[in-house]
Amino acid sequence: MKIPDDSSVLFLIAHPYLQDSRSNRAVVEAVADLPGLTVHPLYDLYPYFHIDTRFERDLLAAHDTIVVQHPFYWYAMPSLMRHWVSEVLQPGWAYGPGGDKLKDKNFLVSMTVGGPEDSYSAQGYNRFPMETFLAPWNQTAHLCQMKWHEPVILYNSIVAQEDQLREHGQRVRQKLAQMTGGSAQ
Amino acid sequence: MSHGFLTDIVLLLAAGVLFVPMFKRIGLGSVLGYLVAGVLLGPWGFGLIAEPERMAHVSELGVVFLLFIIGLELEPKRLWAWRMPIFGMGTLQVLIVSGLVAICARLFGLPWNAAIVVGVAAATSSTAIATQILRERNLLNTKGGSSAFSILLFQDIAVLPVLALLPHLAGQAAEKKGVSPWIILLVIAGIMLAGRIVLRHALRIVAGAHLREVFTAMSLLVVVGMAALMEELGVSMALGAFVAGVLLATSEYRHAIEMDIEPFKGILLGLFFVTVGMAVDLTTIAHQPGTVAGIVASLLLIKLVVHFALARAFNISLKERPLFAILISQVGEFAFVLLGSAQVMKMIDPEQTALLSASVALSMASTPLLLLFYDRWLAPKLAAMTIKQPEGAEVHNDHPEVLIAGFGRVGQIIGRMLYANGITATVLDHDPDQIELLRRFGFKIYYGDATRLDLLEAAGAATAKVLVVAVDDQEDSLEIIDLAQQHFPHLQLVSRARNVGHVYELIDRDITFWERETFESSLRMSTEVLKTIGWEPYSAVRASNKFREHNIRMIYNLHAVRNDETKLTSAARQARVDLENMFNGERETLKSNPDGWDVQPEP
Numbered sequence: 200m201k202i203p204d205d206s207s208v209l210f211l212i213a214h215p216y217l218q219d220s221r222s223n224r225a226v227v228e229a230v231a232d233l234p235g236l237t238v239h240p241l242y243d244l245y246p247y248f249h250i251d252t253r254f255e256r257d258l259l260a261a262h263d264t265i266v267v268q269h270p271f272y273w274y275a276m277p278s279l280m281r282h283w284v285s286e287v288l289q290p291g292w293a294y295g296p297g298g299d300k301l302k303d304k305n306f307l308v309s310m311t312v313g314g315p316e317d318s319y320s321a322q323g324y325n326r327f328p329m330e331t332f333l334a335p336w337n338q339t340a341h342l343c344q345m346k347w348h349e350p351v352i353l354y355n356s357i358v359a360q361e362d363q364l365r366e367h368g369q370r371v372r373q374k375l376a377q378m379t380g381g382s383a384q
Numbered sequence: 385m386s387h388g389f390l391t392d393i394v395l396l397l398a399a400g401v402l403f404v405p406m407f408k409r410i411g412l413g414s415v416l417g418y419l420v421a422g423v424l425l426g427p428w429g430f431g432l433i434a435e436p437e438r439m440a441h442v443s444e445l446g447v448v449f450l451l452f453i454i455g456l457e458l459e460p461k462r463l464w465a466w467r468m469p470i471f472g473m474g475t476l477q478v479l480i481v482s483g484l485v486a487i488c489a490r491l492f493g494l495p496w497n498a499a500i501v502v503g504v505a506a507a508t509s510s511t512a513i514a515t516q517i518l519r520e521r522n523l524l525n526t527k528g529g530s531s532a533f534s535i536l537l538f539q540d541i542a543v544l545p546v547l548a549l550l551p552h553l554a555g556q557a558a559e560k561k562g563v564s565p566w567i568i569l570l571v572i573a574g575i576m577l578a579g580r581i582v583l584r585h586a587l588r589i590v591a592g593a594h595l596r597e598v599f600t601a602m603s604l605l606v607v608v609g610m611a612a613l614m615e616e617l618g619v620s621m622a623l624g625a626f627v628a629g630v631l632l633a634t635s636e637y638r639h640a641i642e643m644d645i646e647p648f649k650g651i652l653l654g655l656f657f658v659t660v661g662m663a664v665d666l667t668t669i670a671h672q673p674g675t676v677a678g679i680v681a682s683l684l685l686i687k688l689v690v691h692f693a694l695a696r697a698f699n700i701s702l703k704e705r706p707l708f709a710i711l712i713s714q715v716g717e718f719a720f721v722l723l724g725s726a727q728v729m730k731m732i733d734p735e736q737t738a739l740l741s742a743s744v745a746l747s748m749a750s751t752p753l754l755l756l757f758y759d760r761w762l763a764p765k766l767a768a769m770t771i772k773q774p775e776g777a778e779v780h781n782d783h784p785e786v787l788i789a790g791f792g793r794v795g796q797i798i799g800r801m802l803y804a805n806g807i808t809a810t811v812l813d814h815d816p817d818q819i820e821l822l823r824r825f826g827f828k829i830y831y832g833d834a835t836r837l838d839l840l841e842a843a844g845a846a847t848a849k850v851l852v853v854a855v856d857d858q859e860d861s862l863e864i865i866d867l868a869q870q871h872f873p874h875l876q877l878v879s880r881a882r883n884v885g886h887v888y889e890l891i892d893r894d895i896t897f898w899e900r901e902t903f904e905s906s907l908r909m910s911t912e913v914l915k916t917i918g919w920e921p922y923s924a925v926r927a928s929n930k931f932r933e934h935n936i937r938m939i940y941n942l943h944a945v946r947n948d949e950t951k952l953t954s955a956a957r958q959a960r961v962d963l964e965n966m967f968n969g970e971r972e973t974l975k976s977n978p979d980g981w982d983v984q985p986e987p
């Protein structure tokens with residue numbers, strides 16, 4: 200594996216069965232052709248769950264914008280994404296004394312969520328607003344001194360129609376363009 | 385007596401076979417058994433042995449072999465680490481003990497020169513007795529044990545100048561007969577440098593011939609040849625053998641040689657103790673029992689006290705001190721030589737010589753008794769007293785945690801993986817060519833057949849944690865496992881399996897970890913196939929994980945029902961039935977990703 204030299208957006212995608220996921224595929228397809236964007240499918244690269252941490256860190260360091268795209272699983276991220284965070288974001292590199300390699304990079308969470316938007320509130324059956332579940336990502340970005348951007352979320356992801364999926368893909372694409380100041384369109 | 389050498393041998397063997405088990409049984413130890421046998425057979429006992437001198441000469445080889453084996457077990461690195469105890473403690477021990485004993489002897493009316501000879505004789509300890517015990521109790525790895533051994537080594541070296549000085553002490557002009565010490569040093573240095581390479585090459589060639597008895601002959605040749613060379617130079621044979629042993633300590637054939645020499649050593653050492661017993665002059669003891677007892681008691685007292693003080697000064701833990709002191713408390717066989725020479729040079733008269741020699745022999749016999757006392761009374765008390773005291777054992781890797789039997793394609797990967805993680809396994813393999821190649825890459829490998837109990841033992845099975853059975857032959861594999869389970873029940877076994885039939889045998893033996901040599905790699909390859917035809921990588925991995933899980937479960941299930949059938953069917957037929965069963969069972973493992981998420985649970 201090698202580090203692409205003219206890429207500014209790193210698009211991490213963590214879905215164990217990406218081919219079976221209409222919503223996640225739709226997002227990847229919508230952004231894949233953006234110039235200066237590298238799609239980085241974690242489950243394809245590390246199906247045995249052994250992560251090449253040095254490569255991952257070099258890759259992160261080479262990009263200005265980090266996007267994590269994943270389905271919402273049990274109110275959190277899929278296990279390999281979680282494992283990736285634990286293995287790659289080391290003290291002294293990503294945070295802590297001397298850990299400033301992610302400083303000032305853009306950070307965006309892009310998620311597909313099975314439940315409806317209104318269920319994520321005190322009155323809904325999921326009882327908590329989405330911010331509560333996103334707090335781990337939010338604080339991770341903060342600890343690593345990255346710039347937090349408002350997450351792009353597709354609710355009702357499982358039952359979404361084709362046009363809704365296409366529309367969501369465009370939202371993600373526009374968000375990226377806006378974040379990178381038009382360098383990625 | 386009119387019988388000859390052969391009858392002597394028969395008598396000695398018979399006495400050994402009779403007395404040693406008896407003494408061991410009563411708890412007095414084998415050394416005392418041999419000594420008593422010697423006393424009874426000797427000229428002062430029943431006078432059954434025709435040629436005690438000739439016997440004595442042959443039996444000296446026992447000590448030679450013993451020292452050779454000790455040398456084998458000591459890597460030069462470790463020996464180098466002992467230079468301080470050897471020269472520091474050794475010098476002090478010899479000087480202090482011989483000084484004190486010389487003063488006593490002077491007080492009893494011996495002239496100064498004779499008193500000094502007696503003093504030096506008294507300072508020496510019995511390498512044969514002490515080293516035998518050190519090995520039996522595995523004490524060389526403790527600070528006390530290694531210190532005792534260091535002192536013995538120093539005494540062996542110190543013997544050289546003492547013998548050279550003897551004529552001067554006697555007031556005689558030294559007749560120039562010995563080889564100059566420079567030549568001796570030169571020869572030893574030459575052996576140290578060239579011996580290593582020459583010996584290794586010779587051993588490799590001989591081992592390559594795959595003739596067991598020739599290899600044994602080669603081992604004997606190395607030891608006896610070295611001892612003979614040293615004797616020719618006027619150096620102690622035992623010291624020469626020790627040097628030879630150290631030279632081969634890092635050789636891959638170390639275990640094989642050790643196994644070959646061990647039985648010879650045992651028999652000859654026994655013989656040696658018998659000849660010491662034969663030297664005990666019963667008439668002298670009977671005539672002057674008080675004097676002999678007094679001499680023995682004072683000698684032991686002086687030595688024990690000095691050793692105790694030395695142990696303290698050199699920071700040997702309180703717990704180890706008594707054993708250390710006892711180990712080298714007896715007067716050694718070298719005293720016989722010194723006293724004999726002194727008598728010849730007219731420094732002491734024959735009566736004094738007889739008295740002292742009897743005392744020396746008795747002091748040797750005292751060691752097993754003192755040890756008995758130590759084991760029964762002192763050790764338990766000390767253990768209770770010093771529980772908090774840290775162990776004085778030094779760190780070394782002579783006790784590997786991991787043994788790997790079989791260093792073929794499977795064993796090699798295991799060995800390398802462990803090695804990469806800082807764990808040096810001891811490897812047993814029987815193919816010398818390959819061993820040599822791998823040794824160059826820094827592996828610790830020994831030559832031998834792992835189905836032999838003594839080899840496993842020599843490699844450290846008693847203290848290792850894990851034995852990896854990676855030999856390719858199924859029969860050998862099972863044989864090693866049976867041996868290990870029988871003799872080293874603490875050993876965890878990790879076993880390579882040739883095929884499912886082999887796996888069943890391993891399950892029969894309750895082996896918890898077995899692995900078919902081809903299974904995991906084949907799974908990896910099948911995963912790759914699925915990916916290549918378009919499966920998502922993680923789904924492919926998941927499928928192989930499920931296949932493994934299912935397959936292992938099925939093996940245990942089939943194993944349970946199989947045992948009754950195997951008796952009826954041939955192995956080949958059984959293998960086909962096994963395969964068929966597996967095919968049928970495995971159809972169940974279809975690709976199935978886990979079910980998704982129910983988005984609309986009951987509100």
Ligand SMILES: Cc1cc2nc3c(=O)[nH]c(=O)nc-3n(C[C@H](O)[C@H](O)[C@H](O)COP(=O)(O)O)c2cc1C
Pocket residue numbers: 219220221222223270271272273274275310311312313314315356357979980981
């Ligand atoms: C194991 C698992 C856990 C899930 N947990 C949640 C959850 O906690 N909340 C939620 O709204 N949806 C949950 N979902 C639904 C996913 O968020 C939804 O399937 C995903 O966003 C859309 O991707 P897909 O096309 O692969 O189904 C879960 C799905 C799976 C498979």
